[in-house]
Amino acid sequence: MSLASFRERHFVRFWAPIPVLAALGVASAYYFAITGTFWAVTGEFTRWGGHIAAWLGFEPQEWSYFKLIGLQGSPLTRIDGVMIIGMFGGALCTALWANNVQLRWPTHKRRLVQGLVGGIIAGFGARLAMGCNLAAFFTGIPMFSLHAWAFMLATVGGAWIGVKLCMLPFLRIPLRTSTESSGLFDFPEKVAARAKRQAQWGVSVAVLALGFAAWRFESSLTLGFAALFGIVFGALIERGQICFTSAARDLWTTGRTQIAQGILIGMMLACVGTFGAIGLGASAKIFWMGPNAILGGLLFGIGIVLAGGCETGWMYRAMEGQVHFWVVGVGNVLGGTLLAIYWDELGGLLALPFPKVNLLDSLGAGTGLLISFAGLAIAMMLVQLNSRRFLEKRS
């Protein structure tokens, strides 16, 4: 196989999402075992908001939310921080190798406002529930924290509201149809020349990202691994075009099943790994099973559907040059920071008085694992049954 055809097959064509999600499940369990924390991004986005608040003269280190999640150090010295930098590097690198980096503008200014508002709602909801599609869902359920189940179900509910909002007439842009060819594909040689340039840039980004990881290994083994795992996570979500938003939203729009099933399979695999790590002494991250998890999930579901992408979705699409998702990212940081500002009132009312339910402790380790698997299996069945609603019915 020539280099060109190898590249076309593995680095240009996107990978099937189910195996990618399975790999992400396994990798996230390794990440937990090695770093002692779960794969998570929004807590760090909120800390960025905290740093900005500090530059503006506020004292975020005194806010109770930052006392809870910590604001010490910088993105270069925190596990979540270096992991996220790794994710951006990994996603940019693979997007370049796929010749898929290009500035892309939304069809309409309305979409940018929609993205910003959606991003703010999603960021706020995620932090209210102490995690986004990762910490309160994909890596939260494998922590055996009951709140993640509540968040997952509430997110699916919120996505239904989000779909209704998205279909409002003022958010529908008139379609551009024509009976004449667009002529967009008349210059394949230009695409090929660009592909070559982007491949070279991709190699440079890979060298930089690995260099960054090596530099962090100098500081500590944990930070180095966090950076390396970040690169792998970023590369995988870009290669598989993994979209958690699609998994929740398209249960209501077209009955898609692939990504939802992949996520559930990924979580099953992750459960086995985290179960082992917890058995060997790692401490699981458990959060309050309060109304905050349900309300947070609902808001998150609405926000991600409006924005068109969740916290992991905007990260790789921003690297691909989709301007819309830069705005969504800014919205996420704003939303998380807003929640931090109002945490004293909200947390005291909706979260702190409620128990942190660890399924392994409250049911016994074996039963807790079994119940988690049973829950995921039921969810898979429901996703499959749901898709039947859409068969034969052409919208």
Added chain:
Amino acid sequence: MTQPAASISKKPDLFLDLRGEHCPYNAIATLETLSKMQSGQLLEVVTDCAQSLHGIPEDTRAKGYDCVSVEQHGALCRFLIRIP
């Protein structure tokens, strides 16, 4: 994901340009456009969000349309869908 189907010599009857739109709009717009077309006609859809590479083929096939070609051209995705 270049799968140019040799059988498609026919020029598309309608072209739908969805560049700049994100999910779920591109899948929904595609299905809406298809529902207004007639049996035997061919639709070309262009998007610039790679996400649609998962969505549009799965959704159109689930609705019984014939998604005959899915191509990647750099940042652009091109789909050819036939109404059975």
